[in-house]
Amino acid sequence: MRLIDLSMPIAPHFRWRTQLSVTGDIKAGDQFRVSRLDGACHGFSHVDAQAHILADAPTIESTALERVVGPCRILRLHDVEPGAAIGPEQLAAADPGGPAGEMLLLSAAWDRKRDWNTPAFWRDAPWLTREAAQWLAACKPSAIAFDFPQDYPIRLLLDGITVPFEQHVTHDVCLRAGITLVEYLVNTAALSGARTFLCAAPLLVPGADGAPARVYAIEGIVT
Numbered sequence: 001m002r003l004i005d006l007s008m009p010i011a012p013h014f015r016w017r018t019q020l021s022v023t024g025d026i027k028a029g030d031q032f033r034v035s036r037l038d039g040a041c042h043g044f045s046h047v048d049a050q051a052h053i054l055a056d057a058p059t060i061e062s063t064a065l066e067r068v069v070g071p072c073r074i075l076r077l078h079d080v081e082p083g084a085a086i087g088p089e090q091l092a093a094a095d096p097g098g099p100a101g102e103m104l105l106l107s108a109a110w111d112r113k114r115d116w117n118t119p120a121f122w123r124d125a126p127w128l129t130r131e132a133a134q135w136l137a138a139c140k141p142s143a144i145a146f147d148f149p150q151d152y153p154i155r156l157l158l159d160g161i162t163v164p165f166e167q168h169v170t171h172d173v174c175l176r177a178g179i180t181l182v183e184y185l186v187n188t189a190a191l192s193g194a195r196t197f198l199c200a201a202p203l204l205v206p207g208a209d210g211a212p213a214r215v216y217a218i219e220g221i222v223t
Helices: 088-094 119-123 130-138 153-159 169-175
Strands: 002-005 019-023 034-038 046-048 069-076 103-107 143-146 180-183 195-199 210-212 216-219
Touching: 069 088, 088 130, 103 195, 119 153, 130 169, 143 169, 169 180
Parallel strands: 069 103, 103 143, 143 180
Antiparallel strands: 002 216, 019 034, 046 180, 046 210, 069 195, 195 216
């Protein structure tokens, strides 16, 4: 059995205001050191709830653990070029096959091509076409995980540019349909097989439209 951490560290980042403050100094005689974290629910590796895009929709505490913990098949897209559109044909060719209801992980090994602490990670990323999102939805997965900013408009947000919502294709097609999205993974190139056991449980934050997750794979228990 092998554990592989797929989580983006929660640390100061140009996209998200993130602050770790500490009170207490044990060397000075305090009994405890206590940290406080101020950060975004949709920053770093995280899970989206439908309330992220739909009014009166389920919030993150409604995400059942069995939707985000379990068997997962890996679609290897390591040859995709920066800035390239990924269509359904590429997804179908990369899909090792498996039953409906299990998770899908799209691995472009993007963090090995661009540093996630730089704008290039977001501006140069490959992205999914609407047809690709529809192909994913037709697979009926419980969740889809990505190691790259999967919707083209995500890069535009860096410049304060907003576009019609339907251009956020995985949100509009998959999340709207109740398929959980797990975003901004790293280190997926370390996964060795076509299938793994994925754990992407979000923090239990009642009323939130998303939550950070410590995402990791357990290799050796799924064949």
